[in-house]
Amino acid sequence: MTEGNVMIELKNVYKNYGSTQALSDVSFTVQKGQIVGFVGPNGAGKSTAMKIITTYTAPTSGTVSVGGFSVMENPIEVCRMVGYLPETVPLYYDMLVDEYLEFIGAARHLNGKFKGRHDWVVEACGLQPVLHRKIGELSKGFKQRTCLAQALIHDPDILILDEPTSGLDPLQIIGIRKLIKDLAHSKTIILSTHILPEVASISDRILVINEGRIVADGSFQDLQQKLTERNSAYIAVKCTKKEFQSAIQSLSGVDEVLYDENVPRGVIGAHFFSSFKIDLIAQLNDLIRNQKWSIVEFTREKLSLEDSFIKLTQGSAVSGEGGAS
Amino acid sequence: MRDMAIILKRELKSYFYSPIAYVFSVIFIILNAGIYMFHFFFFGTVDMRAFFSTLPLVLGIVFIPAISMRLWSEEIKLGTIELLLTLPMRTEEIVLGKFLASFIFYLFALSGTLAIPIMLIFLGRPDFGPIIGGYFGAVLLGAFFLSVGIFISSFFADQIVSLIITSLVCGFLVLAGWQYVPMIIDGWIPGLGSFLDNYISVSRHFSDIERGVIDIKSIIYFLSFTALFLYLNAKVLERRKY
Numbered sequence: 001m002t003e004g005n006v007m008i009e010l011k012n013v014y015k016n017y018g019s020t021q022a023l024s025d026v027s028f029t030v031q032k033g034q035i036v037g038f039v040g041p042n043g044a045g046k047s048t049a050m051k052i053i054t055t056y057t058a059p060t061s062g063t064v065s066v067g068g069f070s071v072m073e074n075p076i077e078v079c080r081m082v083g084y085l086p087e088t089v090p091l092y093y094d095m096l097v098d099e100y101l102e103f104i105g106a107a108r109h110l111n112g113k114f115k116g117r118h119d120w121v122v123e124a125c126g127l128q129p130v131l132h133r134k135i136g137e138l139s140k141g142f143k144q145r146t147c148l149a150q151a152l153i154h155d156p157d158i159l160i161l162d163e164p165t166s167g168l169d170p171l172q173i174i175g176i177r178k179l180i181k182d183l184a185h186s187k188t189i190i191l192s193t194h195i196l197p198e199v200a201s202i203s204d205r206i207l208v209i210n211e212g213r214i215v216a217d218g219s220f221q222d223l224q225q226k227l228t229e230r231n232s233a234y235i236a237v238k239c240t241k242k243e244f245q246s247a248i249q250s251l252s253g254v255d256e257v258l259y260d261e262n263v264p265r266g267v268i269g270a271h272f273f274s275s276f277k278i279d280l281i282a283q284l285n286d287l288i289r290n291q292k293w294s295i296v297e298f299t300r301e302k303l304s305l306e307d308s309f310i311k312l313t314q315g316s317a318v319s320g321e322g323g324a325s
Numbered sequence: 326m327r328d329m330a331i332i333l334k335r336e337l338k339s340y341f342y343s344p345i346a347y348v349f350s351v352i353f354i355i356l357n358a359g360i361y362m363f364h365f366f367f368f369g370t371v372d373m374r375a376f377f378s379t380l381p382l383v384l385g386i387v388f389i390p391a392i393s394m395r396l397w398s399e400e401i402k403l404g405t406i407e408l409l410l411t412l413p414m415r416t417e418e419i420v421l422g423k424f425l426a427s428f429i430f431y432l433f434a435l436s437g438t439l440a441i442p443i444m445l446i447f448l449g450r451p452d453f454g455p456i457i458g459g460y461f462g463a464v465l466l467g468a469f470f471l472s473v474g475i476f477i478s479s480f481f482a483d484q485i486v487s488l489i490i491t492s493l494v495c496g497f498l499v500l501a502g503w504q505y506v507p508m509i510i511d512g513w514i515p516g517l518g519s520f521l522d523n524y525i526s527v528s529r530h531f532s533d534i535e536r537g538v539i540d541i542k543s544i545i546y547f548l549s550f551t552a553l554f555l556y557l558n559a560k561v562l563e564r565r566k567y
Contacts, residue, residue, distance in 0.1 A: 054411045058566035079413040086411075088404030094339055106331045107412045150408070 005032045007158055007188040008053060013062035015048050015212075022048040023059070024212040035184050037199030038192035040209035046192040047087050049209065050160050053190070054084045066158060080108075083156035087163050087192075089147045093136030097127055097146050100135060101153060108154040121149040124179055126172075140167035148176070152183075159183065161191040165198060177202050231280040232301040236260065236269035237293035244268045247291050253278035267296050328414040332422025333429075336396075340430045350434040353388045357438055371449035373441060377459040377535045381527060382503075384463075385470055385495030392431055393474025394487040396423050397562075401482040416559045424475055424555055431467045435460075454537035462534035465547035466527060470495050472554035479561050502526025 008030040015023040023045045030036050038046040051057040052064055055075040063070065069077040092100060101121065105114040122128055125145040130138055135146060144167045151159060164180070165173045180189060180202055193199055199206050200220045208216040208223070216223055237244070248257065253274045260269030274280045281300055288295060340346045357376060360383075364375030400406040409419060445451040473494055478487040500506050501521035510518030522529060530543035 051407075056407050056411050056566070060567075076413045076415065079411050082411070084408075084411050086404065086407045088407060090403060090405040090408040092335075092339070092405055093403065094342060099338075103331070103335050104412075106334075107328070107414065109327075109413075 006030070007032050007034075007067055008190070009063075009065045010049070010052075011063045013049075013052065013059045013064060015045075015052065015057065016060045021212050023052075026062075026209075026212070026214055028207060028214060028217065030188055030190065032188050033184065033186075034205055035180070035189045035191070035203045037203030037206045038190060038209055039194065039196065039199055039206055040192075041194060044209045045212040046209055047162055048212075050084075050086075050162050050190065050192065054082055054086075054160050055079055056084075056086075080154075081156055082158045082160055083151035083154065085148055085151040085159075085161045085164055087166075089143055089167075091135045091143055091147055093134070095135055096132055097135055097138070097142075098131045100146060101149060104150045104153055110154060117153050117155060121152050124152065125149040126175065141169060141172055144168060145172075145176075157187060159187055159189045159191075161189065163193055164191055165193065165195070173198075230255070231274050231276050231278060233272050233280045233284055234260070234269065234297065234299045234301050235272070235284055235288065236263055236267050236296040236298075237288060237291075238267055238296060239291070239293050241268055243291075244270070247287060251283050251287065253283075254280070263296075269297070271301065326418070329418040329422040329425070332414075332419050333426050336423050336426030337429060340392075340426060346430065349388065349391050350437060353383070353434050354437040356387070357383055358441060361441060371445050371451045373445070373451070373456050373459055374535075376438070376441060377455075377462070378532075380459075380463055381466060381499045381531050382496070384467060385499045385527075386492050388434070389431070389467065389470035389474050389495055390488045390491035392427050393471050393491055394478055394484040396427060396475045397479040397558075398481050398484040398487045401479075402484070410562065410565075416562050417556075420475070420555055420559045420562070424471060427471050427475065428468055431471060432464070435463060435467065455535060458537040458539060459535040461539070462531045465534070465544065465551075466531050468551045469527065469547050469554075470498075472551040472558070473498075476554045476558040476561070479558055498525065498527050500526075500528075502528030 006029050010029075011027050013023055013026045014021070026045070026049060038049065040046050048057065052059050052071065053066060055071045055078050058072060063072075065071070066078045067081045069081075071078050092103075095103070101118055102114075105118060110117055122131065125148050127142070127145060127149055130142050130146075135143065138146065144164075148161070148164060151161065159180075161180070165176050168176060177198070180191065183189065184202075191199075191203070203220065205219055206216070206223055207214055239247075248254070248270075251272070254272050255275065256273045258271040258273070260271065263269040272280055272284065284298070288298070357380065360379050361373070361376040368375075397406070400409060410416065442451065442456050445456075470491075474487070474491040477491045477494065478484075481487045481490070501510070501518075503526075507518035507522035507526075510521065512518075527547075530540075530546050533540055533543050
């Protein structure tokens with residue numbers, strides 16, 4: 001990993017919208033040829049990070065460079081290099097699909113290369129059947145693909161795709177994933193999603209963002225290993241929260257307790273997480289017996305990736321930052 | 326300049342493809358010609374004074390806001406502003422392209438009223454000085470009001486809100502120098518009415534040009550205010566980043 005291969009670099013980036021902090025001390029670099037998946041719940045800051053990389057929004061503080069150019073000082077150079085599919089799927093509804101592509105092609109100064117690129121994106125995004133239809137009349141899937149074509153038409157070195165598969169049917173999703181995979185050989189790609197299998201299937205690297213911070217960074221395998229090498233158990237018992245909280249103090253080796261909100265009144269439910277060396281089940285069993293709680297539910301949990309993701313992104317809320325968005 | 330032309334082309338298509346544009350042009354021509362013809366038959370003079378005296382109000386309150394309201398509001402609502410501002414183009418060129426498209430559309434609608442002077446040629450021997458001056462003033466006035474409108478539309482996602490605010494601002498710019506209005510304002514706050522009349526309002530400058538008195542000061546007034554609002558528009562769009 002040499003300096004020359006760094007395509008995107010964020011250093012201590014903060015972004016505030018009024019009093020809300022959308023990004024807080026975000027730093028990461030993306031190497032040439034990498035496919036990076038941004039994962040996180042809605043409102044976590046994925047789109048904000050993408051808007052900053054594409055120059056649409058300026059960071060409140062910190063530095064961002066794309067392909068060696070600063071987004072603040074050379075926004076036009078950055079825009080030239082980047083293909084961007086915003087989450088809002090921006091399209092002019094009164095234009096035909098073909099007119100729209102022509103407009104983007106002109107704006108990107110494609111000139112002589114336009115014909116070839118146009119034919120390529122039409123083919124790649126499957127736009128042939130709607131080429132002469134009004135954009136406003138298209139289905140959500142075709143709108144999404146028209147917008148994706150816009151991001152690809154100038155053959156950019158860097159692709160920023162904010163939820164590229166939202167609104168597509170399963171078959172189209174597979175098609176788009178394959179397309180992204182194929183493009184990866186020559187391009188640097190950041191895509192965001194909240195569908196985990198999606199990132200798992202296409203990204204080399206996953207950045208989990210929650211409440212404006214990067215909470216995990218690594219390959220899918222790393223994350224899976226890190227997250228699932230843990231014991232987890234769920235109990236729901238009849239007692240008061242106060243009683244429960246003081247009783248669980250006696251447990252040893254528990255890393256984290258995540259309370260379950262969806263339990264009936266008078267019942268306390270919680271997920272317990274510990275390192276895999278700790279016998280969580282035996283400890284909880286003793287605890288319940290000592291406290292003479294009546295059990296509503298007691299299960300050993302196997303952490304699926306979805307669970308890990310939920311834990312990862314809700315974990316910080318439990319550890320005291322509060323406020324779900 | 327090349328990027329400006331690309332934006333201009335797209336915006337013009339958008340104006341001329343939408344039925345609303347034609348509806349507004351027709352209403353504009355009917356309204357103006359209607360008001361004029363009433364005067365024409367009532368006083369029976371072969372000039373266009375009546376036309377040009379009501380023109381600033383019709384333009385400022387109804388027609389210009391209707392042309393300019395969509396320029397940014399529509400982009401904000403559709404989210405296409407995100408696309409537009411992440412294209413490798415300077416914001417100034419985008420603003421200028423949009424402005425010129427709306428200006429050309431305005432000229433197109435205004436040219437529809439040329440039927441009146443043509444009619445006058447057949448009916449009598451009109452004095453062409455005030456008529457040419459009037460059209461010249463209308464062109465400058467339209468550019469100024471459009472720059473105000475495009476600036477205002479960059480603040481609102483709702484086109485109707487942009488329309489109403491533009492209509493209020495342009496209406497104020499006309500009325501601040503309209504007939505007895507400055508005197509009435511002077512009655513409330515001494516000096517304010519004359520200040521507005523002399524320095525802010527379009528009415529005095531427009532009526533000078535329309536009488537055929539083409540004063541360089543009036544031309545500078547219109548052009549500099551137009552440039553100022555276009556400049557502010559580009560600045561506002563850049564500030565949106567923060």
